[in-house]
Amino acid sequence: MRVRGRTAAFIGVTAAMVIGVAATIIYSVGTGRDPSRTVTWWVPNWDTPIATDLVAEFEAQNPDLSVEMVETTSDTMANKISVALDSGDPPDVITELASRTRTSIAKGALADLSDLYGPDMPRSDFIPGALDAVTNDTGTYAVPYRWDCIALIYNKDLFAAAGIAGPPATWAELEATARRLTSGDVTGTAWPMSGAAEDLVRRYLGFALAAGARSENGIPLLDVASSQAALEIVGGSVAEGWASRSSLEVDNTEVRELFINGRIAMYLGGVFDVEQQLEAGMNVGTALTPGPDGPGVQAADGWGYLVPAAAKNPTGARRLVEFLARAENMARLTMTYPARISAGGDARFHDQYREPHYVQLAEHSVPPPNDPAWVGVNPFVYSTIQAVALGQVTPADGARAIQAEADRVLGPTG
């Protein structure tokens, strides 16, 4: 009789399992919610606290709609968004990085939001470049709400100790200053050579653009001379020793940690970094990025609201985006700067630390080169910069290799 007991238990577990899974599926298929009353918004978790307040206001003004917020995180959002857009079952509104947007535009996965721009939200009210990043020949596919770029951050104490009066303004000064600051444990600067490819490539591109390269519709039009000039700074500086050899194993945040530890005297970083350095009690200054002979250029980037082409509630989605894009709401929901100029008047965007970054952004920035084909070249450029830093190839050879690869992938115009 024992025999039957155990056998029966075994069969019981199996049956329960099968029935359980089947019932879950049937139950789930049977339930659904009314899409015309709900707007689903994917929002990054760092925006959640303020976004929650904004949503409450929106729902109060639009009693016929309820907003369902879904948190995304920095490390998961790119995959999630691309899969959801590809699957044809996306949410209604997505907060997404502008530099990743053009890939989705090219796939036809986004709705044209051109009609949202008008007297209440004129295109001219956006920081130059912000709309270019999300626009092509057929329309504008996002509303940028936050826009920023990197600029120079330097350690005033280390500068003073080396007898240097102020931040470098030109490339020659940059190199000379960095060399002078390099002694003992301290190195002039460092680059994030081991993080996301686009972080490093963006720094290289900033210098290339300042040296004469242009960028159109998300495709940088490089030439060997400007590319070589950029590689001499971003890669060559490591090989020559005025940028830290640790560059090869640090990402953005670890460059900041090197700076906080006093291991590097200056670097190109975002305005958000400054807050952390002030918290750590550092005596820091900010300045425009040096260029060949005057202010240099940076590729800006930012965040925008997308409405997928396959959104279930497109009208509700537009109403939410229209609400979020009002100048006052933009000013509230930004960790750096708002994308609309009329939203950027607040004093908190213009203190002594933030002002240089804002000037860089408003006057010396270009939209991120985000054409899918160029994004595909990024890993090669990234790897070439590292090779220059290791001294495996000269900046001149590196520039020719990048040019060849860009020509191969983008066609001779690239």
Next chain:
Amino acid sequence: MSMRRLLATATWVGIAIMAIWTLAPIAVMVSTSLKPRDEIFAIPPVLLPETWTLDNYVEVFTNSSMPRAFLNSILAALLVTVMTILLCGSVGYALARFRFRSARPIALFILLGQMVPITVLLLPLYEMIGAMQLLDTIAGIAIAHLVITVPLVTWMIRNQVAAIPVELEEAVLIDGGSRFDAVTYVTLPVAAPGLAAAGMYAFLQSWHEFVLASVLTSSTSARTAPVALTEFASEFKVDWGSTMAASVVLSVPVVIAFIALQKYFVRGLASGGVKG
């Protein structure tokens, strides 16, 4: 006697080497979880915190969705384990005990699942789970995770069953028991170590899986622990202290459970339980 002593010493030296090799990086993880933020990237590095703090643990328990995510992970992994063992017990037994022409193609086909890169599986699985309306549910994750557990567990169970002499089962049949009885009363107990290993494998495959889980879930009600860990990273900074604290909190119960399960590993063929 002295030979015995030598062997004993060698064993313990081996254990000491293994312990250092495995646990030194874990020590870094634990000590980081006890450091205040500004000590984590200190140069030169120090293993032990200068100021000990439990702030990171407080953060994990009070200000994150980690407790819920832990529960989700455990539920998903248990569901995966039970489904996997049932499915693979059946197919593994068949492959070990029955001879049929299609056995080898079937065995190879099942292994195929383990070879497909997850990045390729992502979109089809998302659409499939979406069609079942199981996106953002624990059941949905569990079903998707079968693809990374079933192939290998099938083979683990097949090998374990194949190592058991078929005569043991035949003895039950001769005594008038059914084949099913033979399996539950003879094969399963003897195969217990293999089944335990297979179960642990299935559990941990699901426990670890990040890419599928991150795409298939969107709310805290289904988000698993590895995905929830990313909540400690924002665009510009990563709260490594809390991330490490959360990892410690996540790992301790699982380690204890696994130590408890170790008793299944000492039962061998020779040690009884098999009386025919």
Next chain:
Amino acid sequence: MTAAGAAATIAGPSPAARAARSRRRTGLALTLPAVLVMAGLTIVPVVSVLQRAVSGDGRAAFGRLVGSPDFVQVLLNTAVWTVVAVVGALVVGHAAALLMHSRHLRLAGFWRGLFMIPWIIPNVVGATVWKWNFSVDYGLVNHWLLQAGLIAEPVGWLSDPSVVLIALAVVQVWFTAPFIMLMVSAALTAIPEERIEAARIDGAGGVAVLRHIILPAIRTTTGLAALLMVVWALNSFTIIWVATGGGPAGASTILPILIYQAFQTGDAAMVSAVALIQLVVSMVFAAIYVRAVRDDMEEAAS
């Protein structure tokens, strides 16, 4: 058994043949649920990979891949990474399992549980800890080696192209060896104690017992573990992605990193092209394994 099956089909519906057919049917029926589940989960993705890989875009992607200046280096890297990671994990995993089986050890279960920890902690966290340990600035490995006087200046474990791949493979061994320990431990319990005792009485030393009794007895497990390690090595990118992103200068770029890069840049054709290469390589190993197991079974049956 195959011979018996063939005989049965010729002999027609004798009682023995009927029994054989019913056994076949039972066997097939038992495989059905798992086969259906795996078919449901994998056929669509695999077919779409194949379709895209042979389409015009896919062939163009193959061309780009093979034509890219670094392709040979990627293949070499993948080979080195796979060999070091697989052999290392097998050696460490088997050694640990045998240690756990030593009769001189107390609390084997406790130790085994403890040594499982690398496999239990989240991958990203483990990879990050190793990244720190190897760092020139924040790394304890360099710090301790310097203090012990074993090296004169910090080694760029992750930034020196000549050591980075080996350093990362060591991390992969750290992550995967516990799993081999687990599988081998389970297999060791199935060896009857009497056989080892009998060999001992015949005068066999420890090494001889290991070589002639223990290792042959667990060889299907060793084979399966090796297969899985290969598959993991060919599919895992977390460690490399977190620690170096494939750098410096491509020194740690392996096939899965290429797939992930292509996936992130939305290059679906390239994803399919690399996935197909990986699939074929893995299937070759799987076929070798299945074949070896079959020979093994037939030996045992005869």
